[in-house]
Amino acid sequence: MLNKDFMFGVSTSAFQIEGDDGTQGRGLSVWDTFCDIPGKIYAGHHGRLGVDHYNRYREDVGLLSDLGVDSYRFSVSWPRILPEGTGKINEKGLDFYDRLIDELLEKNIKPFLTLYHWDLPERLGEKGGFRNPDFPEWFADYTEILLKRYSDRVKHYITYNEPLCAVHASYHAGVFAPGLQLNVEQSMVALHHFLLGHGRAANLIRDYRKDSEVGIAMSVWDYYPKYNNPECIENARKAFFCKDTPTESIDMYMDPVYLGKYPDRFYEMFPRVADRITDEEMKIIGSGTNILCVNNYTGEPLDQNGKKIPPEIGAPKSPVYSYYDPNGLYWDVRFLAERYKLPVYITENGSASEDIVSLDGKVHDPNRVDYLKRNLAMMEKIIEDGIDLRGYFVWSLTDNFEWLSGYSVRFGLVHVDYGTMKRTPKDSFEFYKNYIKDFKDR
Ligand code: BGC
Secondary structure: OOOOOOEEEEEOOHHHHOOOOOOOOOOOEHHHHHHHOOOOOHHHOOOOOOOOHHHHHHHHHHHHHHHOOOEEEEEOOHHHHOOOOOOOOOHHHHHHHHHHHHHHHHOOOEEEEEEEOOOOEHHHHHOOHHHOOOHHHHHHHHHHHHHHHHOOOOOEEEEEEOHHHHHHHHHHOOOOOOOOOOOHHHHHHHHHHHHHHHHHHHHHHHHHOOOOEEEEEEEOOOEEEOOOOHHHHHHHHHHHHOOOOHHHOHHHHHHHHHOOOOOHHHHHHOHHHHHOOOHHHHHHHOOOOOOEEEEEOOOEEEOOOOOEOOOOOOOOEOOOOOEOOOHHHHHHHHHHHHHHOOOEEEEEEOOOEOOOOOOOOOEOOHHHHHHHHHHHHHHHHHHHOOOOEEEEEEEOOEOOOOHHHOOOOEOOOEEEOOOOOOEEEEHHHHHHHHHHHHHHHO
16 A cells, blocks of 8 residues: 555656746756766757746646646756855745745645756866865755745655765766766765765755655666576665675665665775775764665666676567566665665656657657556556555656757656747656556445
């Protein structure tokens, strides 16, 4: 049975949807400058287009209301609030999220606020971003501005979206903005500053709202045991949490936050970094957080020895994205809940395709409907198995700017015509709407 407070929702992020015509007082983010570099983003697409959510948020909240979701996960754009990253506030930016939150509450939809979904203010990027030891202070100051304004109405918070992308992909692999390729030791210093920023923010949130729920939306390696025996499960668990490359290893990101210390090998591999870490810092990192949040798109089976099993020919797959393997969803949630022993939210789950408006004026997306059916059935199994799952969020409400793929890949339950910004709910929108309703009526 579902808990009556179980949340069905959808997720979005600021840079992917808001758009900016240059009159809103928003500062640049590292993703704005990254989009300007030729060859980085598919066909030169740019995030400043977005889907004009900044102006059409009322229409979008109307869609959420029609969908019947309990909650809406969105992110605040740091450079919209603080164009320079610190200092002077852009009041128009603060007002925008005020209006959005009020509109949501009026429609009985709980705001689930992400503080940081990759759009670091460019000015702070120029000062080294996470490499700079001042980063935790910058992030705490920004967080406090939001809390002063919104914590009377917002109870649910995610500090960061996908630290693996924010740190590994952006500072070590260099594929995401700001595109740095630091060595591993430097990247671990950046990770430590980043986690300190999380800790500072999480503690502030708890100070402002005792009843708050605070987590980090993790992306993980969606490995799962192909066979249901203890050895296979144990090998999959090891592969899931622990990778040879520390910047890619989930335990390096999560153990400090949820268990209060880095994994043992961190102290052996990076003595110079470890020597400078104080007990006080570890205390800050390790407190304040009380929920687990996970983003999942796919699953990868591992054999008895923890080695990857290649997908079978014809295995269900999105036309432009990943395999439809809901076992990944199940084990993501289970592995995290077992290790860190907290309630879990699935904060992203979705599928991409190249949807078109058909001659009948509708958008038929049978693959996404199939994907959702498979994953929602798995969500029910997670609950039946007694895991404390508190919510499920689809990525995403509308089609949007899909980072390196620009606008070529569509994830929305609602189609967007990028010429006119017209919104057309897809078949998957109707499916999810009916599913939520039926589930609640059960
Ligand atoms: C991110 C989203 C992204 C989605 C689909 C997640 O990794 O949080 O921003 O659009 O995956 O790729």
